[in-house]
Amino acid sequence: MILIENIKTGWHQLLLNKGKSLLTMLGIIVGIASVIYMMTIGQTVKNFLISQIESMGTNTLMIMPNYSSSDTYKSNFNLSTDDVEAIRSSQLTKSLSGVSGVINYPTKFLYEATKKTFDTTLTAINSDGQIIANYEAIQGRFFSNEEYLKNARVALIFENDVDTVFGNKNPIGEIISIENKKFTIIGVLKKQSSLQPTMGQVQLVAPLSTVQFLFEDGSKDIFYIFAKVDKKENILAMQAAISNILNNRHPVGKDEDKLVSIESMDSYLAIFNNVLLGIQLFLSLIAAISLIVGGIGIMNIMLMTVKERTKEIGLRKAIGAKKQHILMQFLVEASVLTIIGGIIGIIIGISFSALTVFIVALVKPDWNFTLSISWLGVILSCAVSLLTGIIFGLYPAMKASRLSPIEALRYE
């Protein structure tokens, strides 16, 4: 096969002048390495962020007052635990595996044993909240529905705050007081997302009913409702059902905007995914500019090669090489240069990505940051390398193929 002979010749030429070849390939190497780095790190960060978001629960719906409408403010509208009960008791919402109202209540608490005070945000939910928010009690237990109904004064703490508050004491059964009301710690929750903003506060989880009864003067108002759908396929149906129930409960005038808005976590995830992909591609594109510079370098060197080897081209033509043979030979030679440059670039790009991930893992071991190589990027890089060789090799190769054998042979 003539292609194999061409590749061999190209490889030969490359080895003949290793230093020159390496310098020639440098542009391609840098270009491909940057593209691979951008793609790989982008992919890694994306996977990391998505896994973080998913750890906070998938298939969840967020039901909020429609803050984008001025009608919501005019009517001073708030959702309440009655809305939660309406959703729960409806026949239409069988596919929900849980529904809960939520209040985030910022306050302080005092640990009785050490008399130390801590800033906190109480996440107030009902017993369904455990399933919805994906809370896992690694010690003790979550509060039951009975405790919820009885306004039990119990709270849970996250594992990462245990040492801060309780030192090396077992937190289960310890007493804290929030605004002079005593609460018993009944469980420790597994830390969910390393990205959860804590603002130096200790996060506590307590029954919503208790918080409403003790700190909100028994008001039934809540900030928002969150619900979990059993299967991804049912998300849209549940969204419609809940919308139906709540809009019936909170009717609006003909020209007014609806008071309730429902968003699914997955739709956020999809938007988030697209935005990240956009950023990733944009950065890769910038990196790809150096590929053009690299390509011009290749063109330059190939023009020189054609000139240096004019006599050889003349000979090849004299003994029967057709135009296409010469064209192919130099195209293949340029492509061998760019593909090898590309492969070196891929190796460097992945090495740097691995190094970056290694460093991040060293600095933030709790992030579970793992390298995920973008195979799409690798395949794309190989294709782009080949394409660069063909595009920028074309002009020199055409020049070579058009040489007249007599003049080329006479060339000194």
Added chain:
Amino acid sequence: MNKKSLIKIENLGKCFWLSETNCLHALKSANLEINTGDFLAIMGPSGSGKSTLMNLLAFLDFPTSGKYFFDGKNITSFEDDYLALLRNTVIGFVFQQYNLLPRTSALDNVRLPLVYSGLAKKIQIAKAKKVLKKVGLENRMDHTPAELSGGQQQRVSIARALINNPKIIFADEPTGNLDSKSGQEIMQLFKELNKEGRTIIMVTHSEEVAKFANRVIRIKDGKIL
């Protein structure tokens, strides 16, 4: 000896256009007939047009007037790829400067014309070994040109010219770069090839070398004398 006509040119001419109206007649209506088995020497001072004549005969260039019959066939198409095919299949070249690919073994140099005819590599190598043996270089097959003497390099280039089993071998000053002893040896090789029935057309300006030919034509100012 079989005296079949192999090449016949009628009023063949070549002019190089210097401007739109002014042309330089490198060859002026040349008539010549070359038979199979001839050993022809083309002689003449430099600039006489002998190279132009050889380039035309060897399908390296196209004429601007006249007719060219090769093996009884009127060559009317002088399109690049067609000429390349003819060069690849019916003729062989030997150059003054050998024109071997550097850093490439004698074997690979010799089989190069077959690469372009698309033969299987096994056959290429078998044929290349055969012709290298014929020129007495069976022990130098893996040597690169830099590892060979001038005479040996010219033998490699003769082997390369022979590999297609061509009807004619064109030689352009084949001994021009060689010392007289190697030159004699090369000419002896040509003589032997001619005895086997191969047609050889050689350009030279050395009377000494021309003696090996059995026919000499002289050319001056673009005209065959």
